[in-house]
Amino acid sequence: NAGVTQTPKFQVLKTGQSMTLQCAQDMNHEYMSWYRQDPGMGLRLIHYSVGAGITDQGEVPNGYNVSRSTTEDFPLRLLSAAPSQTSVYFCASGAGAEKLFFGSGTQLSVL
Amino acid sequence: QKEVEQDPGPLSVPEGAIVSLNCTYSNSAFQYFMWYRQYSRKGPELLMYTYSSGNKEDGRFTAQVDKSSKYISLFIRDSQPSDSATYLCAMTLGGTNAGKSTFGDGTTLTVKP
Numbered sequence: 120n121a122g123v124t125q126t127p128k129f130q131v132l133k134t135g136q137s138m139t140l141q142c143a144q145d146m147n148h149e150y151m152s153w154y155r156q157d158p159g160m161g162l163r164l165i166h167y168s169v170g171a172g173i174t175d176q177g178e179v180p181n182g183y184n185v186s187r188s189t190t191e192d193f194p195l196r197l198l199s200a201a202p203s204q205t206s207v208y209f210c211a212s213g214a215g216a217e218k219l220f221f222g223s224g225t226q227l228s229v230l
Numbered sequence: 231q232k233e234v235e236q237d238p239g240p241l242s243v244p245e246g247a248i249v250s251l252n253c254t255y256s257n258s259a260f261q262y263f264m265w266y267r268q269y270s271r272k273g274p275e276l277l278m279y280t281y282s283s284g285n286k287e288d289g290r291f292t293a294q295v296d297k298s299s300k301y302i303s304l305f306i307r308d309s310q311p312s313d314s315a316t317y318l319c320a321m322t323l324g325g326t327n328a329g330k331s332t333f334g335d336g337t338t339l340t341v342k343p
Contacts, residue, residue, distance in 0.1 A: 123273075150329060159238070161318055161333035162274070168328050177330060208274050216322040216331045217262035217281070221273030 121145050125210050125222035132200040132229045140195040140225050142210030146219075150213045151193040155179065155206040156224075162209065167216070168193055200229045233257050236319055236334030245343050249306040253319035253334045256300065260332075261324035263295050265304045268316045268336070274289045277317075278304070 126141045144151065154177075164177030168187040173194035182204060184196040193212075197204060205228050211219040236253045243249055248315075251265075262281050266274035280286045286293045292305040305318040306313055319334040 152329070152331070154333075159335065161335040162320075163236075163333070164331060165328045175329060178332075211273075215262075216329050217264060217274055217279050219264075219266075219274075219331075221274050221275065224271075 123210055123212050123220050123222035125153070125225050127225060129226050130228070132197070132227065134200060134202060134229060136200050138197050138200065139186075140197075140208055140210075140227075142195065142222060143191050144193075144210075144212040144219065144220070145191065146212060147190060148212035148214055149190065150215055150219075151187065152211050152216070152219070153183070153185065153193070153195045154175070154209045154211065155204075156209060157206050166207075186189065197227075202216045202229045205229045231256065233335045234319065234321060234332050237337055238341065239337035240320055241337060242340045243309055245309060245311060245341055247309050247341070249309050249313070249339060249341075251297065251304040251306075251317050251319075251337050251339070253302050254300055255302070255321055255332075257321075257323075257332075258297070258300065259323050260321040263302050264320040264322075264331075265291075266283060266318040266320060266333075268318060270272070274318055288314045294307075303327050306339075309339075311343050336337045 153165040154162035166185040210222045213219040264279040268274040294303040316336040
């Protein structure tokens with residue numbers, strides 16, 4: 120049972136480049152979300168989805184887009200990368216927001 | 231002021247000690263209260279969650295919620311070196327905002343053999 124799978128694990132971008140972080144879950148969870156974690160800080164919610172076709176903004180949505188076309192997948196798009204987006208990104212899924220299963224993270228550096 | 235404030239630590243305790251990890255919050259609309267454990271370079275994993283005031287026990291771990299004081303705690307009994315990790319408290323709203331969660335900044339715990 121794979122759980123929540125994130126790819127890639129590491130990525131280096133130049134300022135202005137775009138990319139998509141992939142997230143897939145095989146637990147048939149309706150709820151999925153994206154967080155960023157900066158050094159010494161907790162997780163901040165970027166976007167979340169309560170089901171296919173439904174997304175909403177979290178605490179820090181600017182510069183990121185999401186879509187949810189299937190229950191399994193919830194990709195996060197960086198439109199024009201900025202150094203302030205250097206962070207570790209975690210995808211999570213759950214039956215609700217109160218019991219989350221997290222992926223192993225993507226470490227992103229923007230130069 | 232942050233909605234969720236977590237005792238910053240770091241904490242260093244000897245093996246076998248009782249550990250107390252604490253968070254306070256300002257939004258009385260929070261309905262679910264969770265504790266996650268995060269090992270270095272790993273994703274967080276859920277330890278416990280609760281939605282009511284009082285205590286909830288699971289093995290060596292006890293989660294305590296006091297909604298009147300807006301205060302939650304996680305107690306670890308008979309701490310082990312394998313408990314060395316960062317502990318994150320988290321809270322979610324209910325109703326139409328049920329998908330939004332807020333995390334504390336984490337407390338790093340080291341249990342020395």
